[in-house]
Amino acid sequence: MVDFARVQKELQECNRDFEVSGIKVMPKSDANLAHLLGTIPGPLGTPYEGGSFKIDITLPDGYPFEPPKMQFATKVWHPNISSQSGAICLDILKDQWSPALTLKTALLSVQALLSAPEPDDPQDAVVAQQYLRDYPTFMGTARYWTEAFAMTSSLGVEDKVLKLVEMGFPEALVRSTLVSVDGDENMALEKLCSG
Amino acid sequence: MEDYMSGSEEDYYSSDREDSLDGLENDESDSKFVQYKAPSCKVITKESLLSAQREDLRRVMELLSVREQHARTLLIHYRWDVEKLIAVYVEKGKACIFAGAGVTAVEIVNLDPPEASSTVTCNICMEDVSATGVTNMDCGHCFCNSCWTEHFIVKINEGQSKRIRCMAHKCNDICDEAIVRKLVSEKHPDLAEKFDRFLLESYIEDNKMVKWCPSIPHCGNAIRVENDEFCEVECLCGLQFCFSCLSETHSPCSCLMWELWTKKCRDESETVNWMTVHTKPCPKCHKPVEKNGGCNLVSCICGQAFCWLCGGATGRNHTWSNITNHSCGRYKEDSEKMAKRAKRDLYRYMHYHNRYKAHTDSFKQESRLRETVKEKVSNLEATDSKLRDFSWITNGLCRLFRSRRALSYSYPFAFYMFGDDFFKDEMTEKEREIKQHLFEDQQQQLESNVEKLSKFLEEPFDEYPEEQVMQIRMQVINLTVITDDLCKKMYECIENDLLGSLQFTIHNIAPYQSKGIERAAELAIGWSTQAGSIKKCQKADGQANGCIIESDVPSASGISDESEHSSRKRARKGSFESSLFDLNLPAKFN
Numbered sequence: 001m002v003d004f005a006r007v008q009k010e011l012q013e014c015n016r017d018f019e020v021s022g023i024k025v026m027p028k029s030d031a032n033l034a035h036l037l038g039t040i041p042g043p044l045g046t047p048y049e050g051g052s053f054k055i056d057i058t059l060p061d062g063y064p065f066e067p068p069k070m071q072f073a074t075k076v077w078h079p080n081i082s083s084q085s086g087a088i089c090l091d092i093l094k095d096q097w098s099p100a101l102t103l104k105t106a107l108l109s110v111q112a113l114l115s116a117p118e119p120d121d122p123q124d125a126v127v128a129q130q131y132l133r134d135y136p137t138f139m140g141t142a143r144y145w146t147e148a149f150a151m152t153s154s155l156g157v158e159d160k161v162l163k164l165v166e167m168g169f170p171e172a173l174v175r176s177t178l179v180s181v182d183g184d185e186n187m188a189l190e191k192l193c194s195g
Numbered sequence: 196m197e198d199y200m201s202g203s204e205e206d207y208y209s210s211d212r213e214d215s216l217d218g219l220e221n222d223e224s225d226s227k228f229v230q231y232k233a234p235s236c237k238v239i240t241k242e243s244l245l246s247a248q249r250e251d252l253r254r255v256m257e258l259l260s261v262r263e264q265h266a267r268t269l270l271i272h273y274r275w276d277v278e279k280l281i282a283v284y285v286e287k288g289k290a291c292i293f294a295g296a297g298v299t300a301v302e303i304v305n306l307d308p309p310e311a312s313s314t315v316t317c318n319i320c321m322e323d324v325s326a327t328g329v330t331n332m333d334c335g336h337c338f339c340n341s342c343w344t345e346h347f348i349v350k351i352n353e354g355q356s357k358r359i360r361c362m363a364h365k366c367n368d369i370c371d372e373a374i375v376r377k378l379v380s381e382k383h384p385d386l387a388e389k390f391d392r393f394l395l396e397s398y399i400e401d402n403k404m405v406k407w408c409p410s411i412p413h414c415g416n417a418i419r420v421e422n423d424e425f426c427e428v429e430c431l432c433g434l435q436f437c438f439s440c441l442s443e444t445h446s447p448c449s450c451l452m453w454e455l456w457t458k459k460c461r462d463e464s465e466t467v468n469w470m471t472v473h474t475k476p477c478p479k480c481h482k483p484v485e486k487n488g489g490c491n492l493v494s495c496i497c498g499q500a501f502c503w504l505c506g507g508a509t510g511r512n513h514t515w516s517n518i519t520n521h522s523c524g525r526y527k528e529d530s531e532k533m534a535k536r537a538k539r540d541l542y543r544y545m546h547y548h549n550r551y552k553a554h555t556d557s558f559k560q561e562s563r564l565r566e567t568v569k570e571k572v573s574n575l576e577a578t579d580s581k582l583r584d585f586s587w588i589t590n591g592l593c594r595l596f597r598s599r600r601a602l603s604y605s606y607p608f609a610f611y612m613f614g615d616d617f618f619k620d621e622m623t624e625k626e627r628e629i630k631q632h633l634f635e636d637q638q639q640q641l642e643s644n645v646e647k648l649s650k651f652l653e654e655p656f657d658e659y660p661e662e663q664v665m666q667i668r669m670q671v672i673n674l675t676v677i678t679d680d681l682c683k684k685m686y687e688c689i690e691n692d693l694l695g696s697l698q699f700t701i702h703n704i705a706p707y708q709s710k711g712i713e714r715a716a717e718l719a720i721g722w723s724t725q726a727g728s729i730k731k732c733q734k735a736d737g738q739a740n741g742c743i744i745e746s747d748v749p750s751a752s753g754i755s756d757e758s759e760h761s762s763r764k765r766a767r768k769g770s771f772e773s774s775l776f777d778l779n780l781p782a783k784f785n
């Protein structure tokens with residue numbers, strides 16, 4: 001059984017110094033503390049700067065004695081993060097996990113991974129290849145993905161509607177879809193594409 | 196023994212040797228079978244598993260003056276290779292091996308002993324816990340007992356019992372097994388038992404000198420060899436196997452040779468190989484067709500004609516002379532060479548396989564001799580003969596079985612030794628030829644003597660007059676000694692002249708065991724032990740160890756005995772190890 005008392009404390013602790021760290025963890029629903037949503041700011045001086053990255057967190061029954069399961073909900077272009085699924089390749093989320101680590105420290109490690117990719121141990125081979133062979137293009141793609149997927153929250157609703165309509169979706173559908181996903185542009189796009 | 200062998204050596208090869216043997220020598224050869232060498236391998240049963248590892252633990256505990264759990268952690272890290280551990284200790288020091296294995300042996304002095312009333316915040320559950328409810332690990336990290344317990348349970352269930360690390364981030368220390376046991380058993384006694392079993396079985400799982408018996412269904416035993424992992428053993432359950440590769444005994448074949456040989460025999464790949472090169476499928480009935488004439492217009496027995504070169508169906512009027520654009524013509528030479536080669540390889544394989552098979556079959560048939568010979572002996576015993584000792588018959592029979600096996604496995608050995616698979620680059624054509632002759636001479640001598648022995652033992656000598664029985668007795672005794680010696684010589688030839696002189700490849704073979712596959716001795720149990728009673732045994736330390744030392748002393752003398760006959764490669768390795776052994780002998784006997 002997940003140690004919810006600890007999770008509760010962790011959430012308080014983490015969100016207390018949100019102003020300093022920029023890292024936030026919220027339960028996806030109030031009823032279930034085992035599914036959380038973390039947010040980390042893209043580190044300064046990287047192509048991820050200015051972006052706000054959402055991370056899906058699922059706590060296994062054995063938490064904190066087993067590592068939390070984390071994956072990016074925001075699309076990100078990075079050698080150690082799957083560009084398809086958002087899966088993260090990070091040792092502390094696997095065998096190097098220690099119960100003394102917390103959600104916040106884990107998210108900090110993920111943030112650190114954004115600033116220091118390890119292309120020799122890639123999760124996404126395509127991205128890693130590009131990183132090693134054509135660094136400028138990698139930087140360009142990473143930046144583009146950040147702007148396209150991680151900075152949408154700055155756009156107003158009308159901007160989002162406009163953007164999606166420009167992609168060729170009917171306006172009425174765009175509006176209803178955006179409402180259904182709480183204004184998340186990426187999810188709306190996904191929904192629209194899947195029909 | 197040495198004198199005896201060199202003294203009568205010249206007689207072995209002379210054709211009539213009856214007169215050279217007298218009663219004295221017979222007795223000596225008989226006594227050879229009685230005089231057992233101390234066993235160099237032991238059976239470890241479920242009950243003796245704990246006492247089996249006592250010796251290793253005790254050596255490490257004494258050497259490094261550490262507690263048992265630390266010794267165990269170190270040994271698990273070094274895969275129970277005490278010599279390796281000692282070598283690293285001598286070279287790099289205590290601190291290095293401790294750090295590598297995750298052991299902190301520095302006694303942490305708790306500066307402020309907790310008062311019962313004070314509380315500590317556990318960094319895992321983030322609760323305030325009373326100071327009595329927390330546990331300090333050797334590395335100094337302190338968490339509450341329930342968090343430790345949860346951690347242990349998760350790790351044991353993950354199958355990581357042997358290396359449960361401290362909960363602190365980046366702390367490499369292995370948790371004290373006593374604490375794990377204590378905390379886990381409070382909540383899950385069955386899991387604590389599992390933990391203990393994992394720790395105990397590490398001695399088998401992680402130790403290259405100990406292996407589970409490969410019997411199916413499994414007999415539950417493991418075998419420990421004392422000094423050479425390349426050997427053949429017999430488990431208590433009766434199964435004989437090669438300790439190194441766990442398949443059937445196969446010396447003088449090396450494990451790799453044996454593996455390839457069995458595979459080869461299984462798929463008869465040579466036949467297939469020859470057929471693919473030598474035949475072509477008929478385009479109509481798809482049967483393989485072999486060409487028996489010079490013309491490339493071939494016709495199958497089904498009546499279909501086809502071009503041998505392209506394999507395509509033709510009419511009867513399609514002749515070689517008017518096939519245009521046949522570019523395959525210039526490959527003809529190549530393909531013919533290939534066919535020749537495939538054919539040669541197949542014949543070569545067949546030569547060795549036939550002989551291997553013949554001897555294996557003989558071995559099976561001779562196994563039946565065991566019964567008839569028993570009958571013959573009892574028949575002879577019933578007569579009023581002055582002969583009272585019939586051990587020569589059983590000895591001869593044992594020798595026959597032993598030599599027959601060696602002989603049959605010598606054929607796959609020769610197949611690889613003088614083939615192109617392994618040592619093509621190691622020997623010149625000339626060298627190979629010389630070595631092959633050398634080996635074959637030995638092998639043939641052995642073979643003819645084995646056949647003679649077999650012939651005499653199969654004779655219905657119980658029906659013969661006494662004088663004739665005496666003659667057969669003479670022959671059998673004589674041949675028994677000769678085949679034994681020839682086997683030994685063949686093994687020596689293989690180890691020293693053939694495999695020993697190779698530069699790049701190492702093929703180890705199990706040494707020749709004159710008395711047959713060694714039956715592993717049961718390990719003396721010093722204390723009735725069960726998984727989970729490690730502590731109990733700690734108290735009985737002296738007692739348990741006493742027993743092991745007793746049984747180990749003769750085997751230590753066996754080491755030097757053994758190395759006489761070993762190959763050069765093994766001898767080198769052996770002497771290195773035994774020098775390390777000597778280093779520690781005083782500690783062992785103290």
